[in-house]
Amino acid sequence: MSLEDRPDVGSGRESHPLASLYRQLLAGVGEDLDRQGLAGTPLRAAKAFEFLTHGYSEDVDRLLNGAIFDSANRDMVVVRDIEFYSLCEHHILPFHGKVHVAYLPAGKVIGLSKIPRIVDVFARRLQIQENLTDQIARCIERLTRAKGVAVVIEARHLCMAMRGVEKQNASMVTTTMLGQFRESESARTQFLRFLPNA
Template sequence: MDAVVKSFSPRTALKPSESAPRPTREEAEAAVRTLIRWAGDDPAREGLLDTPKRVVKAYEELFRGYREDAQDIMSKVFEEVGGYDDMVVVRDIPFHSHCEHHMVPFVGAAHIGYYPSEGVVGLSKLARVVDVFARRLQTQETMTAEIVGAIDEALKPRGVAVIIEAEHMCMSMRGVQKQGARTVTTQFTGVFRDDPAEQARFLTMVRGLR
């Protein structure tokens, strides 16, 4: 997954329209009750009475990324860095997302590196950018490219490197049911793409300093 990010157009929430307005909370809860019945249970029994409300509330949290903008998060850039122009790496950023094909979780960690050009961003902002894209219906490949594109657009760095490792429940809980299998995706821009030695240095910083 080392392709060049040619353009960046993050996916956002659909805009409500007259032909396809966003469902109401009541409609969303009714949909959960339908799924409970389809699964073979009774949404009217005591243990499930409040489940639709809980599910809808949980969805608001799990998919809050549709209501967030990565560029807003990275809008504050610090230009005074005391002459520092070497690689910045934040590794082991935990995340949980949901596969857009089966709507079941995939869980893992992201590792981000970049070479500053016009300044640096607060380190916590990189973790928040991961969450913006993780908290949407996703594929790991798209999520990797979206994180790279957002950092590239906001910071104009000399290069960005991202590695994502995750276990997909759609592979471990269903289908082939291979627990523990992990998927790794990578994407590089700028000096990381052009110079294999910089890729190797980034990988060493991610893997070799544990």
């Protein structure tokens, strides 16, 4: 049941377990829970956190809804600049950036809008970028049975910008190459040429 469907939402009460935890968190840092600016904040924060982690409740096959189509195309398909937002599993702080996906069809293609949806299924969980990259690639490989799948993610991490080393301009690039993209340098090179700033 989503927070919007719960009977306590909108009733002025904050009895949802996540809202109660946010009240404890705010009290723990010394906040006055009765001040006007925090009225409703625990419940709003709980709803936001549920949205940011809704990937746990998503089913990729149901989301796909049959959008795998027969195709004679055997040439590379590239979808680039897919924006994403995720939460670092180490500090629960955001990281965000762009995902670039390519696959080499083997008789099947996937509906264009489904690739960004697959990205969001895995991004809307507590993650590290390395695992996110691999999960997207292996999911597309499973669904399309493509001859090769490549995923590149470029992201900035607030856990490094807001705290720790506090480097605001650093970014991280991760890659996963499966099938022919791993085996063939020419396939990798062709894909990388499609990417911005490559």
